[in-house]
Amino acid sequence: MESTAYHPLFQVTQDEMENVRQSYNLDVKKINENLDILEEWFKKQDHLIEALPYIKRDMLERFHILGRGSIENTKSVIDKVLTIRGMLSEIFTYNIKTIFDEFDTFLDNMIVTSLPKINPKDCTRVFLIGLRNADFEDINMVDIAKIFCFIISTRMQYDYVFSQHLIFDFNHVKASIITKLNPMVLRKIEVIFLDSYTTRVKGLHFINAPPFIHKVVAIFNLVLKEKIAKRIHIHDTYDDLYQHISKEILPKEYGGDEMSCEDLSKLMKDFIKSDAGRRTIEDSSKIVANESRRSSIKFNEEYMGMPGSFKKLNVD
8 A cells, every 4th residue: 555545533644654664664565465465364264254355455454553564463463353343242333223323412422533633742643532512421431432443443444553642531521420430341442442453552641630530540540451550641731731742733622723623523423424434334343253163272262361251241
């Protein structure tokens, strides 16, 4: 792939793409050679072969980037991602008859999005999560997980940078949110984001923090791995935030130079309703491993020892 496909919420310049490739000693020729090898490997994996038609070559290239340019690492990432997606089907499977209205309502009241431009301070992608409506209290962790996983699936088609910062805006958030922070769902999101897709979190940034923020942090500390929990930053001012994330890529509401949160939500809503967004939703439940065709011995060795034994977990 000479250049990456354009998405307004995952903008990547040619120079940024080339910098990623160079960091893994890759060029277009080497990438194509490696993707040919990976496609042939894929065809020989009984438990993965059914997913191959839904993993286009550009998505396979993203897996190769997640695998740090190593063929063997990429195989491991693909196997783990498709396995976890199958284990957590309640998050990756959407009701096509209702999901568009559900996402529409959700995005009218919350902001869950990537920021369009790469953070120039450290070449990372930035995600923003927060409330847009102070009266919205129907916050469901599974719904948040579903839209976040839709964003991850979209990212695998358009993004090229897989290190990130996450901004949690607590403006409008009431203390009752604490009762809705389901640790099990948070742990599942962490497994998807970090353990399977192997993305790197450079920082978790809490802004407009309320008095009860220490209770929220305690829940995050309970769920997150220690090295990630240590990257939580509580910012008293936006100037503190600018030390980590460049002001120029932030929305106007945060003193930035980019489009507003309302415009970002509209971009997300428009994409969800587009042909490409619909395909992402429809294909989501198909990009999974078929465990009935995998060796049970291999499965037990590689996955049943993972924290939580996800086959046994249910979301309330």
